[in-house]
Amino acid sequence: MSGRNLFTRPARLAAIAPYGWMVLFFLVPFGFVLKLSLSQVANAQPPYLPVFDLSAGWRALVAAASVLSLDNFRLLLSDDLYLAAGLRSLTVAATATALLLLLGYPVAYAMSRLPRRFQPLAMMLVIVPFWTSFLIRVYAWINILQHDGLLNQVLLALHVVSAPVVWLSTDTAMYIGMVYSYLPFMILPLYATLSKLDPSLCEAAADLGSSPLQSFWRVTLPLSLPGIGAGALLCFIPLVGEFVIPDLLAGSDAPMIGQTLWLEFFTNRDWPVAAATAVMLLAILLLPLVIYDRFQRRQMVRP
Amino acid sequence: MSAPRRFDAMSRFNVAALALGLAFLYLPIVILVIYSFNASQLVTVWGGWSLRWYVAFFNDEAMLAAAATSLRVAAVSATLAAVLGTLAALALTRGERFKGRTLFSGMLYAPLVMPEVITGLSLLLLFVALGMERGFWTVTIAHTTLTMCFVAVIVQSRLGGIDRSLEEAAMDLGCGPVRAFVAVTLPLIGPAIAAGWMLAFTLSLDDLVIASFTTGPGSATLPIRIYSEVRLGVKPMVNAICALMIGAVALTIITASLATKLSGRRGGNAAPM
Numbered sequence: 151m152s153g154r155n156l157f158t159r160p161a162r163l164a165a166i167a168p169y170g171w172m173v174l175f176f177l178v179p180f181g182f183v184l185k186l187s188l189s190q191v192a193n194a195q196p197p198y199l200p201v202f203d204l205s206a207g208w209r210a211l212v213a214a215a216s217v218l219s220l221d222n223f224r225l226l227l228s229d230d231l232y233l234a235a236g237l238r239s240l241t242v243a244a245t246a247t248a249l250l251l252l253l254g255y256p257v258a259y260a261m262s263r264l265p266r267r268f269q270p271l272a273m274m275l276v277i278v279p280f281w282t283s284f285l286i287r288v289y290a291w292i293n294i295l296q297h298d299g300l301l302n303q304v305l306l307a308l309h310v311v312s313a314p315v316v317w318l319s320t321d322t323a324m325y326i327g328m329v330y331s332y333l334p335f336m337i338l339p340l341y342a343t344l345s346k347l348d349p350s351l352c353e354a355a356a357d358l359g360s361s362p363l364q365s366f367w368r369v370t371l372p373l374s375l376p377g378i379g380a381g382a383l384l385c386f387i388p389l390v391g392e393f394v395i396p397d398l399l400a401g402s403d404a405p406m407i408g409q410t411l412w413l414e415f416f417t418n419r420d421w422p423v424a425a426a427t428a429v430m431l432l433a434i435l436l437l438p439l440v441i442y443d444r445f446q447r448r449q450m451v452r453p
Numbered sequence: 454m455s456a457p458r459r460f461d462a463m464s465r466f467n468v469a470a471l472a473l474g475l476a477f478l479y480l481p482i483v484i485l486v487i488y489s490f491n492a493s494q495l496v497t498v499w500g501g502w503s504l505r506w507y508v509a510f511f512n513d514e515a516m517l518a519a520a521a522t523s524l525r526v527a528a529v530s531a532t533l534a535a536v537l538g539t540l541a542a543l544a545l546t547r548g549e550r551f552k553g554r555t556l557f558s559g560m561l562y563a564p565l566v567m568p569e570v571i572t573g574l575s576l577l578l579l580f581v582a583l584g585m586e587r588g589f590w591t592v593t594i595a596h597t598t599l600t601m602c603f604v605a606v607i608v609q610s611r612l613g614g615i616d617r618s619l620e621e622a623a624m625d626l627g628c629g630p631v632r633a634f635v636a637v638t639l640p641l642i643g644p645a646i647a648a649g650w651m652l653a654f655t656l657s658l659d660d661l662v663i664a665s666f667t668t669g670p671g672s673a674t675l676p677i678r679i680y681s682e683v684r685l686g687v688k689p690m691v692n693a694i695c696a697l698m699i700g701a702v703a704l705t706i707i708t709a710s711l712a713t714k715l716s717g718r719r720g721g722n723a724a725p726m
Contacts, residue, residue, distance in 0.1 A: 165544030165557065168537045168601065172560040175598040179575030182582055196581050257474035260467035272471070274710075279478045281652070281702050283659040285676050286695040289683055290481035293488060293692070300484060333478065384566060391568020393662055398683065408570045415574065416665075425578070428571050439563060446562045447555075 180432075186425035188218035198421050222426035232410060232427065236434060239407040242321075242396070243389035246328040247382050253329060254336035254381065259370075261337070262344035269345065273338075280334040288327050288398050295323050295399075324400035328389060336381040343377025344370075383442045391431050407431050482699060489696035491689060506693035516678055516694065523658055523675040526589065530596035531653035537597065538604025538653075539646055543634075545605070546612040564602045572599060573666030580667065587669030595667040596657040603656065604649035611645035612638075651705060658698070 192199040200214035226232040261272045279287065294300045295317035302314040317323050347370065355365035393408035400406075405413065407427065415424035489507075493500025510516055541561055545554070564572060576595045577587075585591055615638065623633040661676040668674065675694070682688050 164540040168541035169557055171537055176560050179579040182578035183575045186578055256470035260471040263467050275475055278706060281655050282699050285661055285679060286698060289695060290485040293485055294481060387566040388568055391570055393570055408568055411570045428574050432571060442566060443559050443562055
């Protein structure tokens with residue numbers, strides 16, 4: 151039957167516009183980042199050298215290319231500031247991902263155990279905050295965590311503390327903001343896996359004499375590993391390069407790599423070093439990105 | 454037999470986890486909205502109910518201009534993203550094999566998790582290299598690039614759930630591929646495209662980092678203005694702006710879920726994600 155090839159040719163045509171768009175606005179720009187990371191900062195407009203000018207001819211291009219150097223990367227590797235930023239980004243992202251898992255798993259598990267008819271509602275309730283602005287959600291916590299904010303007021307009223315606690319500009323505040331902002335990204339993949347688990351497996355484990363905790367540990371948890379992996383990647387990768395949350399909630403003494411990039415670009419106006427930082431960030435993320443892509447494709451084949 | 458077991462399964466622990474989780478998600482937003490009605494000049498002292506900060510916002514021309522820019526960018530980029538994202542989803546689910554398919558799906562998934570500082574910086578460098586003047590269109594293009602990927606994922610999951618024999622039947626009855634698409638597929642994936650458009654719209658309205666890199670003088674978006682205010686500390690007016698944005702989102706979601714309810718249960722799971 152011809153049904154197999156249905157839509158194939160028009161679908162190929164459909165690919166042209168989005169394909170071209172993504173190549174031009176997603177793939178090609180990385181080439182510019184790479185080129186700029188090998189350039190020198192200059193007091194000019196745009197603020198870097200060399201500038202490739204195709205109209206200047208081949209010889210000028212070669213001359214410009216010969217000026218490219220690895221100086222920026224040498225700077226990144228020799229200055230402790232950048233290495234520390236990279237290391238801190240990884241630790242912070244890993245810690246936040248672990249916290250997200252600890253908090254998200256019970257919620258996702260409870261959602262999957264709700265009676266079927268309530269599950270779409272629960273899912274909706276988890277998604278809705280994701281639709282409100284990221285910036286607003288971080289800002290809401292500034293309101294609560296500031297010196298005379300609601301949290302300190304409540305703690306003082308309950309006599310838990312005798313003097314206001316400093317929350318803002320600490321790592322605690324940053325982790326709260328991160329967990330809060332990324333929680334739906336963790337809950338949804340976990341829920342997707344847990345809700346597909348056959349409950350009879352746990353019943354079988356119970357029939358064979360295992361306690362609820364044992365059957366969770368030996369049946370449910372191993373079977374939900376794909377969801378754990380998806381949720382962890384979905385949170386970890388963007389968290390490494392996160393800018394807004396550490397900038398607004400954490401102290402300024404130990405910046406993350408996204409903040410370093412921002413600082414180099416907007417404050418120091420050193421575009422080449424900012425580009426080199428972006429390349430470094432990308433290099434750090436390459437492995438998790440590849441894993442993520444594999445994962446997505448596997449899910450696509452078997453939806 | 455399943456009734457008592459279901460009851461057992463929904464143990465106290467689960468109820469507590471769900472209640473605490475949802476409280477954690479919603480409490481900060483609720484507090485923010487309540488404090489936006491605070492009459493006091495001090496953000497932390499409750500001075501009674503008042504609308505003064507809303508009035509202040511509607512008298513602040515710079516903020517209003519930024520809000521207008523944001524809405525225009527969001528509307529244009531969400532529309533572009535809905536078209537491009539739907540085409541991409543069709544190509545991935547209906548086109549069996551084509552050259553560079555792997556690269557294509559990689560390019561569509563990577564921006565979903567790519568740190569925004571990288572996307573922003575790389576797009577800016579492209580615009581500089583192309584000699585484009587930075588402003589409304591550069592931000593719009595940047596947002597389209599990011600949000601079309603979200604649309605593609607949503608529409609793709611909907612396309613995966615559609616019985617392809619419906620399209621085949623239409624073609625067996627003499628429809629061309631395009632006509633079969635318009636008559637059969639499009640109505641079925643309509644809710645998903647609408648959900649994708651709305652998500653693209655809110656993501657664009659929300660974005661600070663990419664917009665900061667790609668914008669130019671005179672076209673600051675609302676998040677850029679809010680960010681520069683917030684850096685200087687909490688301002689009561691920002692509370693009001695945030696509450697307005699939350700209200701708009703809530704209204705959109707309620708309208709959307711009512712619309713999908715009214716349009717019948719045929720649409721199946723037209724949930725926003």
